[in-house]
Amino acid sequence: MAEPFKNLINAGTVQQAGAHLQRAWPAFDRHHFERLALDGLDALEFKARAMQLANALGATLPAPFAAAADVLEASLAPPIAIDAEGEPTGLSNAQSALGISGWTVWAMGEYVARHGQHDLARALACLHALTQRFSAEFAIRPFLRDQPAAVLATLAQWQHDPSAHVRRLVSEGSRPRLPWGLRLQALVADPSPTLPLLLALQDDPSSYVRRSVANHLNDIAKDHPDLIADWVVRHRRGASAQREALLRHASRGLVKQGHAPTLAAWGLAQGLTGSATLSLDASQARIGEDIGLQVALHSRAPGEQALVIDYAVHHRKANGRSAPKVFKGWKLTLAPGEQRALTKRHSLRPVTTRTLYPGEHRIELQINGQVVAEAVFELLPA
Incomplete structure (x- = not known):
């Protein structure tokens, strides 16, 4: 079984953070920090772990925000390298041993967002450093909400920054x-x-x-x-x-x-010039299974047709109504007079963003945004 995502913030990462923060500021109360950060950690989900880590930083970093920002920056690992395509490559084990990087930096950004509102220039400078070791996309948003003109002016400067991490923050942080x-x-x-x-x-x-x-x-x-x-x-x-x-x-x-x-x-x-049919390989399927879609196309156009073919599943909701969710299908060019058959399996396994309920489900076939065919099936309990 895969390791739970929440364990990316764990006792080991907390202890490593404490060691690097004490290295950056010898007066740092590492043991108090670790006690606060580790209290009930195993029972917490991922975001709650990061927020608890931020609480521990708030209780143990020096009170003047500028001094705290100095400590955070001094505790960091080298910036994450960028490859020839402009993608992050990660840090080697030797580089990671030099300081804090990765998901722990999310908590550091949260600390800046909570405590740096009255020292905007210093807070943004700290986020500039943090984002090169993880991302400051969450931390910059309260500043954008509360002081939009000043932050946007800084982002306009950062769009020319030599670091791809910082340039990405310009876009990602302001989404x-x-x-x-x-x-x-x-x-x-x-x-x-x-x-x-x-x-x-x-x-x-x-x-x-x-x-x-x-x-x-x-x-x-x-x-x-x-x-x-x-x-x-x-x-x-x-x-x-x-x-x-x-x-x-x-x-x-x-x-x-x-x-x-x-x-x-x-x-x-332009919609499809020709005909399209949609059929399913079963009239019933159970939650947790999948169902097969078969599409038959026949062009009656004198020239080629560029087609984007998607399908919308009208999922039944808890109240008995249905709501459509569009799924990617195919993108193709159909030659004059061509007939083509397409197949796809659609998963009926529940996901974190969608609960499946038994009942009739309708599938609509869309070509260039137009509904051209449909089919129905009965979804049965698992």
Whole structure:
């Protein structure tokens, strides 16, 4: 069995952090820190472990925030290296032994977010260092919420930073809907303050940074779909292969939803010219199993057709109603007159984000955003 994710913060990492903090500040009460951090740790889930570690830092670091920031920075390992593609490579064992890196840094960022609000310049400088050993994407968000103009001005400087970690923080830390992170409601309502940053970073040499830009744009698409459709139209002109890939990733959700302006931006506004059928390999399936989808396509077009084929499963909810969830299918080009058969297995195993309930489920086949066929099956208890 795989090691539980929460164990990435454990007694060993706490003790290592205590040792490095004491190395950075000999007066640090390492034993008190470890007692606080380890109290009931095994019973806590992952985020709660990080927050408890931040509580222990708050109780043991020096009271002046600037002094505490000095200790945190002095306790760190070297920055995580970046490879030729701009991806993090991790630290060697020898480098890791030199200081703190990895998930423990999440707790350090949380400490900065809690205690650095009245010393913004020093807090941001500390996050600049922390993000090169893990990520400060969670910690910077309270500052963006409370002091947006000053933080955005700093991010505008950081977009030119030599470190890919810092440039990624510019995009990732300001995402309106970052998973696990504080939602930035002002940027959900109006994303325009971050658009110049994304424009500057969408051609960044680091794939690590570009992937964050794509995810940021995808966040914006959830509330401002037409803005992202227009972004794709404007920035596809003369786009490199790397930017084209970024724009596809940024608009993936809108394509799956069948958002007409986005489909048009990708040349997918036309529906299928021809016929499509959807059938299932069983009329019933149990929770925990899977079910097979068979799609038959027949083109009646005089030319090639670019098709994005997805399917929506209308899952039954606890109240008996149903709600659709779109899943990726196929992306292909259908030749004139071509007939093609496609198959796929759809998992009916429960996941952490979705509970499955018995009852009738409908599957709709979507081609270029248009529903062209459907089938139903009965989901039985496990």
